Amino acid sequence: MTAVRNGRDEIEMAESSAHEINIDIGGVPILVRTESREFYQILQNRFGRFVNAAASPVFALEADVVPIGKITYEEELRVRFAGGRWVLQRGDFYAEIDLASCRGMIRQAANPYGIDAALRIVHSLLLAQQGGLLVHAASAVRNVRAFVFAGVSGVGKTTLARLTPPDAALLTDEISYLRRNGDGYIAYGTPFAGELGEPGENVRAPLAALYLLAQGSENKIEPVEQAQAVRSLLANVLFFADDPELVARVFDSACELVERVPVRRLTFVPDYRVWELIV
Amino acid sequence: MNPVYIARSKDIAARNLGGETMIMSPRDSTLFNLNDVGTVIWEAADGQTSLEEIVEREVCTEFDVEPAEALKDAENFVCELAAHGILLLADQPIALSSATNKEHS
Numbered sequence: 376m377t378a379v380r381n382g383r384d385e386i387e388m389a390e391s392s393a394h395e396i397n398i399d400i401g402g403v404p405i406l407v408r409t410e411s412r413e414f415y416q417i418l419q420n421r422f423g424r425f426v427n428a429a430a431s432p433v434f435a436l437e438a439d440v441v442p443i444g445k446i447t448y449e450e451e452l453r454v455r456f457a458g459g460r461w462v463l464q465r466g467d468f469y470a471e472i473d474l475a476s477c478r479g480m481i482r483q484a485a486n487p488y489g490i491d492a493a494l495r496i497v498h499s500l501l502l503a504q505q506g507g508l509l510v511h512a513a514s515a516v517r518n519v520r521a522f523v524f525a526g527v528s529g530v531g532k533t534t535l536a537r538l539t540p541p542d543a544a545l546l547t548d549e550i551s552y553l554r555r556n557g558d559g560y561i562a563y564g565t566p567f568a569g570e571l572g573e574p575g576e577n578v579r580a581p582l583a584a585l586y587l588l589a590q591g592s593e594n595k596i597e598p599v600e601q602a603q604a605v606r607s608l609l610a611n612v613l614f615f616a617d618d619p620e621l622v623a624r625v626f627d628s629a630c631e632l633v634e635r636v637p638v639r640r641l642t643f644v645p646d647y648r649v650w651e652l653i654v
Numbered sequence: 655m656n657p658v659y660i661a662r663s664k665d666i667a668a669r670n671l672g673g674e675t676m677i678m679s680p681r682d683s684t685l686f687n688l689n690d691v692g693t694v695i696w697e698a699a700d701g702q703t704s705l706e707e708i709v710e711r712e713v714c715t716e717f718d719v720e721p722a723e724a725l726k727d728a729e730n731f732v733c734e735l736a737a738h739g740i741l742l743l744a745d746q747p748i749a750l751s752s753a754t755n756k757e758h759s
Binding site: 600601602605606609617618619620622623624626627630633634 | 665666667669671672674676678680681683685687
């Protein structure tokens with residue numbers, strides 16, 4: 376039995392023979408509870424270094440594992456707010472998320488895909504409430520400073536990640552996790568991988584700079600006007616909910632990040648020398 | 655033509671960054687960037703001053719534009735923002751409770 380801390384009180388989950396796994400991403404531990412030992416093992420393998428039994432979970436997700444097959448008729452991911460909770464639907468999973476009670480459920484087959492997508496959405500919703508962002512970006516820590524490299528697919532996030540030098544820790548090649556911390560931000564490692572196929576390191580560091588990626592014939596860093604930085608950042612923010620209040624919060628969060636963190640354009644030739652600029 | 659009154663919707667998010675006004679319509683996530691003239695009209699959209707007055711007092715005195723042409727451009731501009739729910743339009747002054755504060759700076 377695990378208690379879930381939601382900031383106001385503790386909720387105790389019912390005693391049962393269920394398997395519990397605490398997935399701690401971005402310092403926001405989410406407890407997943409399942410009756411399926413097979414699914415539990417899948418989660419252990421998928422989220423390995425992000426499993427933290429000692430952390431006090433802030434959200435609990437009940438996983439109802441069902442046989443492989445179409446769970447809903449939604450082909451594309453659909454996120455909507457209905458009846459006081461978020462409803463997430465895709466062909467391979469159905470989930471309900473109640474941010475007020477810090478509880479949710481997911482119905483899916485025993486594979487890592489549905490839960491992976493659901494966790495991204497839960498984190499994006501939780502972060503939106505706190506002024507943080509999930510960004511389609513690679514990130515790394517070097518000299519106790521985090522650097523984020525944002526860009527659309529194909530611009531070179533994974534290439535840059537593969538070139539990460541030995542003295543840097545790769546946080547992710549795909550989804551960067553940024554949380555407010557006083558006047559600044561902390562970047563966290565995530566298990567959400569892109570083409571690299573490898574989870575990031577489970578480490579964190581103060582965010583030193585956000586680079587907007589472009590490939591070119593030489594390595595160079597150029598200034599970016601704040602308004603352009605916001606536009607580019609918003610184009611890379613992961614946010615699934617079609618909710619006016621949360622959309623406004625994400626906009627505000629993007630503006631605040633741009634006001635607090637240097638944003639530059641990084642044009643690079645895809646070889647190791649680009650990292651000479653990232654110090 | 656009847657006077658047109660404009661007021662900033664309370665359902666938008668707006669910021670002035672580096673001198674450029676950015677407005678997001680939470681309704682459809684459309685992001686607008688206002689130029690200098692647009693920013694002047696936006697900031698003057700208090701619901702109490704007609705668009706014609708705003709153009710005459712704020713736009714024509716600050717920018718080198720013909721009043722008739724400026725008013726025509728301003729009408730197109732406010733209609734576009736209104737279509738996205740960013741500005742409220744009316745043919746009489748708009749109650750302040752419908753309007754929002756100016757953007758954060």
